[in-house]
Amino acid sequence: MKAVFVMLVAVGAIASPAPQKLFFSRVFPVPGQVGLFVAAADGSDERPLLASPDIDYNPAWSPDAAWIVFTSERAGSADLYRARPNGADLERLTDSPAFDDQAAFSPDGRQLVFVTSRAGGTADLWTLDLQTRRAKPLTSGAGGDFRPAWSPDGRWIAFSSDRGSGLPFAHGRWEHLHLVDIYVIRPDGSGLKRVTEHGNFCGSPKWSSDSLRIVAYCMSAEETLTYRQPRLDGGDTRIVSIDIAKGTTADVAAGPGVKLAPAFQTTNEIGFIRKDVAGAGIHYSSGKAGPKGDLRSAAWSPDGTRVAFHKRLAAGPGVGHRMWSRRPDFELRLGGVQPSFHPSGDRYAMTTYVPPPGSNNLLVVESDSDKSTVVFHQDGRSVLGPQWSARGDAIIFGIGRFGAFFNGFHDLFLKPADRVDGGAQIAVIAPDGTGFREVTTGPNNNGFPSMAPDGNRFVYRSFGPEGDGLRIMNMETKSVTTLTRGYDNFPVWSPRGDLIMFSRQEKGDYEIYTIKPDGTGVRRLTFSHGNDAHMAWSPDGERIVFASSRMGFKDEVLYTDAPQPYGELFVMKYDGTDVQQLTDNQWEDGTPAWQPSRPQVSR
Numbered sequence: 001m002k003a004v005f006v007m008l009v010a011v012g013a014i015a016s017p018a019p020q021k022l023f024f025s026r027v028f029p030v031p032g033q034v035g036l037f038v039a040a041a042d043g044s045d046e047r048p049l050l051a052s053p054d055i056d057y058n059p060a061w062s063p064d065a066a067w068i069v070f071t072s073e074r075a076g077s078a079d080l081y082r083a084r085p086n087g088a089d090l091e092r093l094t095d096s097p098a099f100d101d102q103a104a105f106s107p108d109g110r111q112l113v114f115v116t117s118r119a120g121g122t123a124d125l126w127t128l129d130l131q132t133r134r135a136k137p138l139t140s141g142a143g144g145d146f147r148p149a150w151s152p153d154g155r156w157i158a159f160s161s162d163r164g165s166g167l168p169f170a171h172g173r174w175e176h177l178h179l180v181d182i183y184v185i186r187p188d189g190s191g192l193k194r195v196t197e198h199g200n201f202c203g204s205p206k207w208s209s210d211s212l213r214i215v216a217y218c219m220s221a222e223e224t225l226t227y228r229q230p231r232l233d234g235g236d237t238r239i240v241s242i243d244i245a246k247g248t249t250a251d252v253a254a255g256p257g258v259k260l261a262p263a264f265q266t267t268n269e270i271g272f273i274r275k276d277v278a279g280a281g282i283h284y285s286s287g288k289a290g291p292k293g294d295l296r297s298a299a300w301s302p303d304g305t306r307v308a309f310h311k312r313l314a315a316g317p318g319v320g321h322r323m324w325s326r327r328p329d330f331e332l333r334l335g336g337v338q339p340s341f342h343p344s345g346d347r348y349a350m351t352t353y354v355p356p357p358g359s360n361n362l363l364v365v366e367s368d369s370d371k372s373t374v375v376f377h378q379d380g381r382s383v384l385g386p387q388w389s390a391r392g393d394a395i396i397f398g399i400g401r402f403g404a405f406f407n408g409f410h411d412l413f414l415k416p417a418d419r420v421d422g423g424a425q426i427a428v429i430a431p432d433g434t435g436f437r438e439v440t441t442g443p444n445n446n447g448f449p450s451m452a453p454d455g456n457r458f459v460y461r462s463f464g465p466e467g468d469g470l471r472i473m474n475m476e477t478k479s480v481t482t483l484t485r486g487y488d489n490f491p492v493w494s495p496r497g498d499l500i501m502f503s504r505q506e507k508g509d510y511e512i513y514t515i516k517p518d519g520t521g522v523r524r525l526t527f528s529h530g531n532d533a534h535m536a537w538s539p540d541g542e543r544i545v546f547a548s549s550r551m552g553f554k555d556e557v558l559y560t561d562a563p564q565p566y567g568e569l570f571v572m573k574y575d576g577t578d579v580q581q582l583t584d585n586q587w588e589d590g591t592p593a594w595q596p597s598r599p600q601v602s603r
Contacts, residue, residue, distance in 0.1 A: 019328060020538070021595040022545055023335025023348060024569060027562040027588040028230065029055055030318030030334060034296075036070055038085060038308045041271070041300065043282070043291040049308065050087050058102050059299045059308035063109045068299070068308050069093070071101045076324035078585055080114060080128070085306070094128065094135070097326055099554055099584045103128075104148050104157075106187075113138065113148040113157055113187075115554065117584055123554040125159060127187070138189055144553045146180070147204045151211040156184045156191075156244075158205035158214050162553060164198070167530060170225040174510070174531065175564055176549065178224040178557040182216055184244065195242055196249065202240065203556040206263040214242040215252065215262045215270055227258050230294070230312065230561040232276040239272060239285075254285045260558050261297055265304045273298055273309075275558065282307065296559050312561070319350075320370035325582050330571065332582065336365065338591045340387045340395075340536075342431070345596035349375075349386040349395050362386055362397065364431060367595065375433035384424075385448040389455050390495070395431060396458055398447030399438070400424030426460050426473075439475060442466055448490050452517070453497040459517075461489050461502075470502060472517065483519055490533055493517075496541035499574070501525070503533040512546060514574070525576030530566070537574075539596040545571045545582075547590040554586035562588035 028034075036056040039046035050056065054074035061068055062082075069082045080093040080100050094100045096118060103114040112128040119137055123144035128135045139145045143163030150157050165179035180203050182196040195214070196202045202218040219227065219237045227235055239252040239262045252262075252270060257279045262272040270285040273295050282290030282298055294312035301307070323332045336350035346367050352360045362376040362383045376383065378399065386397040400423050426440040426449045440446045444464035451458045459472050470483040470491050483491075483500070489510075491502040499514045499521075506524070510531040515522045526532040530549035537544060549566040557565060567590045569582040583589050 017329075018597075019331040021331045021333065022569070022582070022592050023333050023339045023341075023595060024547075024589055024592040025337045025339070025350075026318075026323075026334060027565075028560070029312070029587070030315055031055060031321050032315035032318070033313055034310055035313050036068075036308065036310050037291070038068070038306060039291045041265075041282075041290055041305055041307050043289065046291055048087075049085075050083060050090065056081075057310035058297045059310065060103050060105060060112075061299045061301050061308060062105050063107055063302055065301050065303070069103045069105070069112065070308075070310075071103070073324065073585075077326075080112065085301075085308075093130070093133070097584070099123070099586070101586065102147055102555065104150055106150050107152050107154045113150060115144075115146055115148070117551065117554065121551045121581065121584070123552065125157070125185075138187070139185065139192075145183075146553070146556050149206050149214075150187075151207045152209055153211040155186065155211065157187055158182060158184045158195075158207065160203040160205060160216075160556060167549065167552065168221075169508070170222060173225065175225055176531075176553075176566065177221045178228075178553055179221055180224075180556060182214065182242065184214075195244060195247060203558075204261050205242075208264050208267070212244060213264075214244060215264055216240055216242065217260050217262055217272070224557050225563075227275065228557045228560065228563065228565070232258050234278070235276055239270060252285060255283070255287070257283075258558075259283075260556075263298070263300060265300060271298070271300060271307070282309070296561070319365060319372070320367075323583075326584060327580060327582055330582055332569070335593060336363070338385055339365075339593040341367075341593055341595050342388050343390060343392045343596060348593060348595075349388060349397075351383050351386060351397075362395070362429075364395075375431070376429055376436065385490075387450050387492075389451045390453040391455055393430070394428050394451075394455075396426065396428045396449045396451055398424055398449060398460070399427045400445070400447075423464075426458070439473065439478075446471075450491055450493045450500075452493050453495060457517075459483065459491040459493055459500050461491055463487065470500070470515075481519075483515065483517075488513075490535060492535055492537060494537055494541045494574075495539055499541075501535055501537070501544065503531075503535065512544070512576070523575075525572070526579075531564075534567075534590045534592065536593050538594050541574060543571055543573055543594075545569060545592045545594055547592065551581075551584075560586055560588070564588045564590070 035053045036049040056072045059070040067082045072081045078099045083090045099117040101115050103112045116126045125138040125145045145161045148159040160180045167176040180201045185192045202216045205214045205216045235258040237259045239254045257274040258276045259272045281292035295309045298309040318334045321334045325332045339348045339350045341348045361374045363372045365372040384398040424445045425438045427438045429436045444462045444466045446462045449458045449460040469485040472481045488502045488504045501514045503510045512525045512532045528550035532548045534547035547567045567588045572579040
């Protein structure tokens with residue numbers, strides 16, 4: 001019997017395959033880049049809330065000041081936790097693979113209202129009984145609901161929402177604007193009504209002590225793109241007071257700056273965060289100042305003497321760090337910008353991020369040690385979309401001024417006179433950085449190349465005066481074949497050589513398609529509302545990993561510090577079936593790469 005048992009254990013071990021490894025990029029935050037703090041309202045006596053910080057954010061103070069509830073990713077997905085104001089008695093409140101965040105207390109302190117993706121992947125409001133830990137839905141429907149606040153009299157819950165707004169593109173860009181309104185709803189789910197004018201942005205409602213007014217911050221729709229960046233040299237948002245009974249809105253005098261997260265301190269005093277560099281930190285409408293730094297969310301104690309907040313911290317790139325995955329058969333790790341694996345899986349190429357018009361680096365990173373080596377840099381020009389050859393003897397990439405890519409890429413968005421088209425070409429180097437040569441020429445903006453398995457051809461996207469679309473170049477003869485016409489992007493050649501996948505704009509969204517290398521057999525794979533792009537093949541060509549905005553925003557955009565804070569990772573079969581979600585958060589996850597299988601090495 002002992003021998004049989006040993007044999008069964010061995011067979012069981014063989015039958016359990018190791019998880020597939022995917023590397024991807026996250027704009028913010030990587031581990032160590034955000035943390036919770038508590039300070040006096042004037043900024044003195046600042047200290048970390050917890051002795052063992054993790055990715056912790058969005059605090060809320062209980063009505064009796066005994067607890068601070070917050071969101072943490074310390075156990076994987078975003079869940080709700082609580083701790084004493086001195087950091088003691090850390091306790092997990094929710095344990096769901098879904099996204100739980102942005103909690104607010106009922107006035108009696110017995111319940112929480114919070115944002116969650118439990119119902120279907122988008123951001124809805126649920127309530128949680130803190131004694132029984134029973135959670136139940138409050139809102140539902142298309143779009144996302146964010147930043148709830150319970151009125152002091154207990155009769156209403158205010159929240160912001162992009163329901164009914166769709167995901168319009170910013171002018172000349174591919175990022176979605178965030179059109180958000182303020183709503184109120186009864187705690188039993190009845191009485192839903194919108195209290196702000198639709199078409200722009202107003203968010204983060206907080207109640208006055210008499211439950212008659214709401215304070216919020218507002219801006220234009222286009223400013224939701226401008227102000228989502230982490231460090232702002234200028235700008236201005238409005239703080240408004242909304243009379244719920246009358247439906248009137250009045251501006252609150254609060255000085256200049258990109259202001260967010262306002263909250264009543266007294267009848268005539270409002271505290272808020274400024275995101276712009278000149279005044280980064282907490283300020284008050286009276287002119288006083290509080291804690292300084294890159295703060296993003298703040299909650300004052302009931303007596304107004306203390307404030308809890310989360311802020312950005314200095315941190316490394318996080319490359320190689322293991323991240324949470326909804327599916328245990330897929331292991332996710334951070335891999336820098338646009339990672340691409342050598343066929344052996346022992347290293348990958350990636351780029352660093354530098355906003356245009358700066359230049360960046362092309363690096364090769366060892367998969368096991370995370371040691372990186374800069375293999376290419378050229379002042380004044382940027383590198384985009386590196387890809388390894390199937391033989392592992394070359395790295396191909398785009399290089400140049402990618403003005404057309406970053407500043408308007410199609411006449412559908414910008415008139416030709418408004419476009420900024422900097423020439424970009426396709427280049428090839430050896431893995432050690434030697435042998436650099438450009439293989440395309442001309443006035444077009446060329447980028448995102450991908451080599452065929454035979455190593456003799458590559459596909460790339462091109463647009464400019466010589467026409468738009470996907471092209472295939474023979475590297476020996478330099479002959480170029482037109483594969484598609486129009487704005488198609490991110491082409492990737494299948495490891496099997498039979499298909500090329502790419503992203504195409506389809507009625508306001510970007511969808512994933514495949515096409516045969518001879519130009520026949522065009523097939524649409526995705527049909528979601530939202531952008532599907534940043535694709536990569538599995539090493540056997542059977543599956544595709546990609547980023548998608550189909551689940552929409554899960555928080556107001558200014559809190560996320562990312563251009564596209566709705567990017568989630570998904571996998572599907574090569575024919576578009578069996579779609580599975582891997583990530584579920586309010587951050588920007590994208591540019592995934594599939595690591596070829598190799599012997600396991602402990603980290």
